[in-house]
Amino acid sequence: MRIDIITLFPEAVRGYLDASIVGRARRRGLLEAAPVDPRQWAGGRHRVVDDRPYGGGPGMVLAAPPIASCIEALQSRSSRMRLLMTSPQGRPLDQAWASELAQEQHLAVICGHYEGVDERINEIYRPEEFSIGDFVLSGGELAALVLTDAVTRLLPGALGHDESAVSDSFSGDEAQLDHPCYTRPVEFNGMRVPDVLLSGDHAKIEAWRREQRELRTAARRPDLKG
Numbered sequence: 129m130r131i132d133i134i135t136l137f138p139e140a141v142r143g144y145l146d147a148s149i150v151g152r153a154r155r156r157g158l159l160e161a162a163p164v165d166p167r168q169w170a171g172g173r174h175r176v177v178d179d180r181p182y183g184g185g186p187g188m189v190l191a192a193p194p195i196a197s198c199i200e201a202l203q204s205r206s207s208r209m210r211l212l213m214t215s216p217q218g219r220p221l222d223q224a225w226a227s228e229l230a231q232e233q234h235l236a237v238i239c240g241h242y243e244g245v246d247e248r249i250n251e252i253y254r255p256e257e258f259s260i261g262d263f264v265l266s267g268g269e270l271a272a273l274v275l276t277d278a279v280t281r282l283l284p285g286a287l288g289h290d291e292s293a294v295s296d297s298f299s300g301d302e303a304q305l306d307h308p309c310y311t312r313p314v315e316f317n318g319m320r321v322p323d324v325l326l327s328g329d330h331a332k333i334e335a336w337r338r339e340q341r342e343l344r345t346a347a348r349r350p351d352l353k354g
């Protein structure tokens with residue numbers, strides 16, 4: 129799997145790509161992920177990639193020519209590239225969509241910034257726009273990294289034996305929250321670990337955990353099926 133992150137802020141993205149499960153997947157050769165700076169395709173002495181909006185208004189718009197050249201340079205390196213773009217107006221990213229994207233050979237993500245991207249990029253290349261939730265970020269970089277992380281952990285071999293993807297909360301159709309967990313000491317601040325977890329009765333423990341997941345899901349996320 130290859131993920132190109134088209135961003136004016138390559139340094140903001142690089143650190144995360146080196147860290148954690150994403151960094152390990154890259155070192156294992158399961159993932160090639162890198163920031164791509166559209167300034168490389170910007171002409172002129174100052175390599176300008178953004179400009180004032182036609183019609184007026186605050187902020188800057190990412191200009192079409194360097195983004196288009198960048199997209200075409202990335203496309204020319206692979207036959208099947210799926211193009212995405214971060215956007216507060218985009219389709220909300222969820223686990224089912226992440227699983228679908230994890231099947232692809234090559235993803236490229238345009239990070240929106242400032243007031244947005246020249247609409248002609250949408251018309252020509254039809255990127256799939258995605259949002260990571262109903263809150264305001266300062267730019268698309270974190271959203272692109274969230275997508276990269278969610279997709280990478282689904283790549284075969286990305287997780288260790290103790291880091292199962294199948295048992296994760298949102299893996300099936302039956303999304304559910306996790307049960308509570310405890311470790312030593314058995315008493316902390318006068319609070320004991322529930323006896324059932326110390327009982328050694330694995331059927332009882334599993335029944336307790338399932339009940340806890342159901343109670344938590346109903347209380348905190350009634351929107352999930354459970």
Ligand code: 9D3
Nearest residue numbers: 214215259260261263264265266267268271
């Ligand atoms: C015209 C008003 N804009 C304010 C500058 C709206 C706006 C544009 C761009 C607000 C935020 C952003 C930056 N956010 C993203 O690019 C973004 C985002 C987000 O803010 N929340 C959740 N998911 C995403 S994906 C990209």
